[in-house]
Amino acid sequence: MKKRYKAVIIGGSAGGIDGVMRILRDLSPGIPIPIFIVLHRLKNVYSHLDQILGDGTGYTHVKDADEKESIQPYYAYLAPVNYHLLFEEDHTFSLDVSEQVNYSRPSIDVSFESAAALYRGELLGILLSGANSDGAKGMHRIREYGGYTIVEDPATAYAPTMPQAALDLVEVHKVVKKEDIAFEVKRLI
Amino acid sequence: MSREHKEISQEDLSAVLELVQKRYGFDFTQYARSSMKRRMQRIMENFGLPSVFELKHKLLNDELFFEVFVEEITVNVTEMFRDPFFYKELREKVIPQLESYPSVKIWHAGCSSGEEVYSLAIMLHECGLLERSRIYATDINSQVLNRARAGIFDLRHMKDYTLNYIAAGGTGNFSDYYTAKYDQAIFKKELKEPMIFSIHNLVADKSFNEFNLILCRNVLIYFNEHLQNQVISLFSESLCPFGYLALGSKESLLFYHDRDRYETISRMSKLFKLVR
Numbered sequence: 001m002k003k004r005y006k007a008v009i010i011g012g013s014a015g016g017i018d019g020v021m022r023i024l025r026d027l028s029p030g031i032p033i034p035i036f037i038v039l040h041r042l043k044n045v046y047s048h049l050d051q052i053l054g055d056g057t058g059y060t061h062v063k064d065a066d067e068k069e070s071i072q073p074y075y076a077y078l079a080p081v082n083y084h085l086l087f088e089e090d091h092t093f094s095l096d097v098s099e100q101v102n103y104s105r106p107s108i109d110v111s112f113e114s115a116a117a118l119y120r121g122e123l124l125g126i127l128l129s130g131a132n133s134d135g136a137k138g139m140h141r142i143r144e145y146g147g148y149t150i151v152e153d154p155a156t157a158y159a160p161t162m163p164q165a166a167l168d169l170v171e172v173h174k175v176v177k178k179e180d181i182a183f184e185v186k187r188l189i
Numbered sequence: 190m191s192r193e194h195k196e197i198s199q200e201d202l203s204a205v206l207e208l209v210q211k212r213y214g215f216d217f218t219q220y221a222r223s224s225m226k227r228r229m230q231r232i233m234e235n236f237g238l239p240s241v242f243e244l245k246h247k248l249l250n251d252e253l254f255f256e257v258f259v260e261e262i263t264v265n266v267t268e269m270f271r272d273p274f275f276y277k278e279l280r281e282k283v284i285p286q287l288e289s290y291p292s293v294k295i296w297h298a299g300c301s302s303g304e305e306v307y308s309l310a311i312m313l314h315e316c317g318l319l320e321r322s323r324i325y326a327t328d329i330n331s332q333v334l335n336r337a338r339a340g341i342f343d344l345r346h347m348k349d350y351t352l353n354y355i356a357a358g359g360t361g362n363f364s365d366y367y368t369a370k371y372d373q374a375i376f377k378k379e380l381k382e383p384m385i386f387s388i389h390n391l392v393a394d395k396s397f398n399e400f401n402l403i404l405c406r407n408v409l410i411y412f413n414e415h416l417q418n419q420v421i422s423l424f425s426e427s428l429c430p431f432g433y434l435a436l437g438s439k440e441s442l443l444f445y446h447d448r449d450r451y452e453t454i455s456r457m458s459k460l461f462k463l464v465r
Contacts, residue, residue, distance in 0.1 A: 086223035094221040
């Protein structure tokens with residue numbers, strides 16, 4: 001029987017927004033499981049990225065994750081600027097302003113590891129373009145729990161460091177161009 | 190795989206928190222679990238504790254370690270004029286309202302190492318209110334309060350803090366508020382005069398005064414919903430009529446029992462006013 005995944009988590013940095021937009025556009029108006037998006041963002045800059053991603057892709061529900069908000073299907077949640085995004089056992093979010101991890105807050109590793117602990121083998125992890133190695137350990141954790149891992153092909157990524165770091169650490173399931181990621185997601189859910 | 194990949198189970202977490210409660214009387218059981226787990230993992234890595242059993246053993250037998258444990262478990266990452274826009278709105282929308290009072294009482298709950306307390310003092314000074322203000326700055330952790338009391342911060346951060354200060358609408362020269370010595374920035378004595386630092390545990394301790402303004406930023410996010418409600422009630426009890434409450438940028442009153450008692454002054458900066 002085909003395995004069903006219960007949530008998608010996407011991480012990216014430099015060049016990552018492009019990938020996220022492409023994926024959301026291809027999955028619009030929505031998929032029946034939640035998507036979590038962790039992008040490195042400038043602190044103290046309120047960019048309204050949630051609106052940009054929503055309006056620009058046709059994905060119906062895109063919003064910043066709120067403290068203690070309960071996780072819903074069909075929603076794409078963004079890790080808010082300057083907070084780590086964590087997942088609680090009762091399927092709500094917790095935010096955290098502790099130390100930066102990999103010079104980043106939100107950190108991709110932090111959210112990936114926390115999501116993996118909640119969704120275990122039912123998590124689909126995607127790592128996109130980026131110029132540092134945040135996310136590699138997170139991908140490793142998802143893989144350890146039996147989740148599925150997809151990495152944007154470093155050969156065509158805007159910044160190859162992040163996807164390459166994951167490939168160096170983890171035996172990921174799929175390496176594809178960002179244009180082909182949504183297809184993989186649809187195949188798996 | 191390396192140690193850090195070992196996951197702490199919910200049962201382990203509960204057992205450690207129960208031990209801490211029994212041995213030291215500190216109740217962390219209503220703290221948000223996901224964060225707690227991370228903090229605990231971090232402590233075990235930093236102290237080379239290979240298992241939860243060793244952590245429990247050390248907690249039971251080493252009171253000094255418990256102090257460190259509390260400091261690690263309660264997040265103490267802070268900065269001066271954190272979220273400059275918040276300070277700008279506080280300055281424009283709240284401080285002018287406080288000017289009519291002969292004396293201004295402020296409670297900074299969960300002040301950590303004090304960076305935000307000094308930011309507030311600088312702002313009050315620039316608005317001519319510092320001399321008739323009292324700032325009660327409290328935290329659960331005595332170690333960070335000592336640092337707050339000293340008012341000495343790392344000189345390396347001053348560049349960032351200066352930018353924050355300007356973005357927050359500061360009207361003077363930020364460097365006038367401290368003296369640089371070696372790698373330290375020593376903040377001026379005058380800023381400290383209205384500050385009173387004290388231990389206060391939001392979980393267990395009661396209200397201790399009535400305030401015109403309470404700041405509690407990025408503390409509630411570490412609590413579960415039940416405890417969040419309890420703490421908001423404590424603030425409602427501790428505010429004088431039409432007193433102001435300031436929360437962290439991702440905290441709101443939306444989910445709390447007391448939400449109808451407050452009017453929103455700024456949705457973006459999470460500034461509220463007690464109206465009933």
